[in-house]
Amino acid sequence: MWAAPFLAQGSEAQSLEVRLREKIAGFPGTVSLYARNLDTGREVGIDPDRRVRTASTIKLPIACALAAEVEAKRARWDERLVIRAQDKVSGSGVLADFSDGETVSLRDARTMMIIVSDNTATNLILDRISADRVNDFLQSLGLTQTRSMRKIRGDGTQLKPAEGWSREGEKPESKRFGIGASTSREMVRLLEMLEQGKVVNASASKELLTILERQQYKDGIGRFSGEWRVASKSGSLDALRSDVGIVYTPHGRIAIAITIDDMPDIDYSPDNTGLKLINELSKMLIAELR
Structure with missing residues (x-):
């Protein structure tokens, strides 16, 4: 396992960084993480600027870009999207099981993209606004490494040809990231x-955060979620597990992003060693970033 250090503020941050490195020492995979207490400013990271595969965590930036399109009146939440046979992809979600010709509102597609990580809903949204529009929006926020590369092909049971490429995704060096890249x-x-409330207006931001709280894949950051509110989006793909979210604690709002990749075993169970490590690292970050 290789993970370059990133030291935050003072001896306390250095001590936390050392303990994090001790925790991941010997883990069979690569770890990238960054966390920040949004109220106190305390932060820590391990290889936080390494560009990584996102898997389904890219659905959070897509949801943000979609909200911006609605805010700019280039889209409407009550639009109806038609679910055609060619739109359906395997993997997470429920829309692939809907009858051909059924419709779903843009708002509901957004909700399903987040709470059940619906792959078909994600592709319908990308067809509506385009991956390039998502990336232009991210660039406007100053996020230069986070990019939507293409539509989702499905899982290993039914892989479709890759399509819906963004300009960034068409670059040869981008193909290794799959559907998205970020740090x-x-x-x-x-x-x-x-x-x-700086991504979209305060009301739309609050709505999206509320949807993130309803996200149903809580085996990483949210594994302990009975104690505090967690607004998160997870991702899983072959040897990768990732999770990004905010934990609302009495000592501050802790924003966390963790990606674990290159694990030797493919395991989609809740007991995946990467998911367990994400949870253990999250607990350390929440306890220490005060």
């Missing part, structure tokens, strides 16, 4: 801007 630091920055 842990940029994901936390996006969460921070969303919490501050």
